[in-house]
Amino acid sequence: MNYDFKNYKTENFFDEMITPEGDSRTGNQALKGTIENLAFENLKNKQKAAERSMVSAGITFNVYSEDGGTERIIPIDIVPRVIDSQEWDNLEKGLIQRITALNLFLQDVYNEQKIIRDGIVPREIIESSKGFLPECKGLTPPKGVWIHITGTDLIRDNNGVFTVLEDNLRCPSGVSYMLENRELSKQTFPDVLSQTNVRSISEYPAKLLEVLSYISGRPDPTVAVLTPGIYNSAYFEHSYLAQQMGVELVDYRDLVVVGDYLKMRTTKGFKTVDVLYRRIDDTFLDPKTFNPHSLIGIPGLFDVYRKGNIGLANAPGTGVADDKVVYAYVPRIIKYYLGEDAIIPNVETYLCGEPDSMKYVLENIEKLVVKEANEAGGYGMLIGPKASKEEHEKFRGLIQANPRNYIAQPTISLSRSPCLVEDGLEGRHVDLRPYILYGDGIHVTPGGLTRVALKKGSLVVNSSQGGGSKDTWVLK
Known part of the structure; x- marks a missing residue:
């Protein structure tokens, strides 16, 4: 029996495929028609085949809990x-605008600090950020680029308007799942994929290698991907990207500082490394400069970087620009450096460090989403309407104890997209993480990772919190 969209309910949410009247949104006609012409059992079999492909490819994610890590397949x-x-072209312009301004911001706050002196962003906001590294003051990274790889999280509201939920400028993950989802689409819907004229994303690894090579300033640089090791939640991605780029995957045991250079141990002796795509948090990079207890860093690495003898992507210190409190200032940052209004708006944000805002948040916490300023992956977060009174009280106490560390936002009804469930298709809430590469220019990969809150009614899309993903088709 074929699936019939007549039973599909958009309810009161913006649906990515179906209008409230039951028609296809622009560009969805061929996909919707293909699904309707498939027997539902056939559709379910395609889903199972895709999951088997994920298993055989070893595409896993470690979920950390109090009981230890659990390795599982990424739900798709x-x-x-x-x-x-047309919609994508506007998003692309907005993302390029945002990354350009944030890169100028990082260069400024670690050097002249004009934006602070001019009163656009308060000094205490910058210097109290966990992502601000005083050790980076006076530094300019190779070619003046701080944020080589960015994953900006976008959401769409009930009116169909995209807004920026947060910026991820340190070690954004998920690009391997974006690439694998496209490979699964080629297996699952090969005809409709070609008929719909979808933009390619396959060049991402080559573009990433271009960026890494560019910041080295050398004609044939040695590039490596630095991983914390096999127990890291995104280890599959580290190894996948190293393989796709044809470069070495290394950890702290493979690297040592010799003189003013970083060397990699090989079977033929030491080899100088020109660029590291590091997937390690800033303060774990070098125990001599940052966290002395780091067991996964390379002693002396920051001195090599300071002397200009290695490129690091992303540059240390970028975390200050994706602090969730600094996020609230990004529209002002764009206006300050570029003289333009933000093309993609922010979500309305209350800073708990401001007395009036904190009072409002404490009084209305049951309506709001509260976030810790420097957490990611869905951790340190309260979704007020779905939380208990005990959880509300707990977060009130956390906010009052450390107001600077918390922001709050209205609970937005994220757009939904049809997902396969046991007995049909149902809408599930989604967001979108496009990946932006900054080297000689800025390249926005067309689409990105659509993350899905697979649990019915859930607004949490993070893989670490039980979310999944699906392919994103951007039309030519």
């Missing part, structure tokens, strides 16, 4: 999300 949904060409 085979029904792609389609974004119209």
Whole structure:
């Protein structure tokens, strides 16, 4: 029996495929028609085949808990999300604008600090950020680029308007799942994929290598991916990207500082490393400069970097620009450096460090989403409407104890996209993480990772919190 979209309910949410009247949104006609022409059992079999492919490819994610780490397959949904060409072009412009301004901001706060002196961003906000590294003051990274790889999280509200939920400028993950989802789409919907004229994302590893090579300033640089090791939650991605770029995957045991250079141990002796794509948090990079207890860093690495003898992507210190409190200032940052209004708006944000805002948050916590300023992956977060009174009280106490460390935002009804469930298709809430590469220019990969809150009614899309993903088709 074929699936019939007549039973599909958009309810009161913006649906990525179906209008409230039951029609296809722009660009979704071919995909919707293909699904309707498939027997539902066939659709379920395609989902199972995709999951088997994930298992055989070893695409896993470690979920940390009090009981230890649990390795599991990333949940996927085979029904792609389609974004119209014109809509994407506007998003691309907005993302380029945002990354350009944030890069100028980072260069400024670690050097002249004009934006602080001009009163656009308060000094105490910058210097109290966990991501601000005083050790980076006076530094300019190779070619003046701080944020080589960015994953900016976008959401769409009930009116169909995209907004920026947060910026990820340190070690954004998920790009390997974006690439694998596309490979699964080629297996699952090969005809409709070609008919719909979807923009390619396959060049991402080559573009990433271009960026890494560019910041080295050398004609044939030695590039390596630095991983914390096999127990890291995103280890699959580290090894996948190293393999796709044809470069070495290394950890602290493979590297040593010799003189003013970073050397990699090989079977033929030491080899100088010109660029590290580091997937280690800033303060774990070098125990001599940052956290002395780090067992996964390379002693002396920061001195090599300071002398200009190695490129690090992303540059140390970028975390100050994706602090969730600094996020609230990004529209002002864009206006200050570029003289432009933000093309993609922020979500309305209350800073608990401001007395009036804190009072409002404490009084309305049951309506709001509260976030810790420097947490990621869905941790340190309260979704007020879905939390208990005990959880509300707990977060009130946390906010009052450390107001600077918390922000709050309205609970937004994220857009939904059709997902395969046991007996049909149902809407599940989604966000979008496009990946932006900054080297000789800025390249936005068309689409990105659509993350899905697979649990019915849930707004939490993070893989670490039980979310999944699906392919994102951007039309030419």
